[in-house]
Amino acid sequence: VTTILVIEDSESQRGEIREALRSACLFDRIIEARDGIDGLRMMLAESPDLVLCDLEMPGLDGEKLLRMSRKDADAEHPTPFIVLTAVTDPARRAQLLQQGASDTISKPFHAAELIARVALHLELVRTQRELIQKNQELERLSRTDALTGLANRRQIDERLERECRRSQRYGSPFAIVLADIDDFKTFNDVHGHLVGDQVLVGVAGTMHDMVRDTDCIGRFGGEEFIVILSNNDRDGAEVFAERWRRSVERVRVPVEGGAIVSTTISIGIACWSPEIATPSPLLRRADEALYTAKAGGRNQVCVYSKVGAIKDEDSSESSS
Ligand code: GH3
Ligand code: MG
Ligand code: MG
Ligand code: MG
Numbered sequence: 001v002t003t004i005l006v007i008e009d010s011e012s013q014r015g016e017i018r019e020a021l022r023s024a025c026l027f028d029r030i031i032e033a034r035d036g037i038d039g040l041r042m043m044l045a046e047s048p049d050l051v052l053c054d055l056e057m058p059g060l061d062g063e064k065l066l067r068m069s070r071k072d073a074d075a076e077h078p079t080p081f082i083v084l085t086a087v088t089d090p091a092r093r094a095q096l097l098q099q100g101a102s103d104t105i106s107k108p109f110h111a112a113e114l115i116a117r118v119a120l121h122l123e124l125v126r127t128q129r130e131l132i133q134k135n136q137e138l139e140r141l142s143r144t145d146a147l148t149g150l151a152n153r154r155q156i157d158e159r160l161e162r163e164c165r166r167s168q169r170y171g172s173p174f175a176i177v178l179a180d181i182d183d184f185k186t187f188n189d190v191h192g193h194l195v196g197d198q199v200l201v202g203v204a205g206t207m208h209d210m211v212r213d214t215d216c217i218g219r220f221g222g223e224e225f226i227v228i229l230s231n232n233d234r235d236g237a238e239v240f241a242e243r244w245r246r247s248v249e250r251v252r253v254p255v256e257g258g259a260i261v262s263t264t265i266s267i268g269i270a271c272w273s274p275e276i277a278t279p280s281p282l283l284r285r286a287d288e289a290l291y292t293a294k295a296g297g298r299n300q301v302c303v304y305s306k307v308g309a310i311k312d313e314d315s316s317e318s319s320s
Pocket of ligand 1: 180181182183184185186188192193194195196197200221222223294298
């Protein structure tokens with residue numbers, strides 16, 4: 001529903017504006033205020049798509065209204081504010097534009113000009129809103145994995161950086177859980193890539209109910225997934241990982257020909273500790289734990305627990 005708010009103290013002028021707007025059919029709703037106070041109230045209560053406001057009104061005039069409306073204007077969705085005025089002084093009109101008016105229209109107004117200007121600003125608003133929406137959608141897509149809908153590598157990296165900074169600052173621990181589907185190459189060879197993709201979606205789907213809103217789940221790479229568990233220590237991560245491993249084991253994917261297939265994951269866990277300042281040593285540890293889980297026979301959880309290697313890792317980290 002497209003709404004225009006007309007603020008005008010003269011009843012006859014309001015009538016003329018209403019007629020012009022009606023015949024142009026640009027708006028679903030034309031709402032009217034007969035003074036500034038009423039206008040301000042309606043601006044807030046009705047959030048119109050466009051405001052057409054008389055400049056000269058007793059009490060709260062068009063200029064004050066303009067200033068007030070610009071002050072608490074939604075920076076992303078500013079409502080066009082068009083001023084109707086008998087003022088002919090160009091300097092004064094320029095001032096109104098500088099204060100945030102979208103346009104000025106001379107009084108007495110010419111219906112065709114009024115409509116043309118209103119239509120132009122309405123179109124500008126629409127284009128602007130579309131652009132904002134598309135940008136938000138692009139922003140979301142750029143952070144999302146297309147197949148599974150999980151966070152993609154970019155979002156995961158950002159999140160890991162943030163968690164590391166937060167933990168360095170407040171000492172609150174977090175853990176990462178890295179999972180890799182077992183023998184997935186063979187799985188693809190036997191069942192085909194499309195079934196493989198279905199399994200990836202199935203594995204992704206097993207996580208949602210297990211994590212909290214503050215946790216981050218993502219597709220780390222091809223058939224690797226990661227969960228960042230905020231405010232969690234080793235015990236919490238192990239419990240989570242074991243539940244995840246079991247729920248993947250239970251996923252059944254029906255394939256062509258009536259067969260039902262399933263898969264398993266191996267999991268490596270690494271926990272933040274104070275000497276970890278950046279994500280990469282933590283990821284290396286999770287990877288190492290994952291490798292141990294694979295070597296141990298797959299479909300199992302392994303926690304990184306070496307202590308001695310920390311210093312060597314960190315010095316190679318900082319010198320690289
Ligand atoms: P391991 O148990 O040691 O992890 O064995 P693996 O076969 O899973 O390991 P490997 O790294 O050799 O193979 C990973 C496979 O994952 C290879 C690749 O074809 C498959 N893969 C990666 N991304 C996708 C994808 O998006 N869709 C499908 N269907 N397969 C994928
Ligand atoms: Mg007036
Ligand atoms: Mg892999
Ligand atoms: Mg694998």
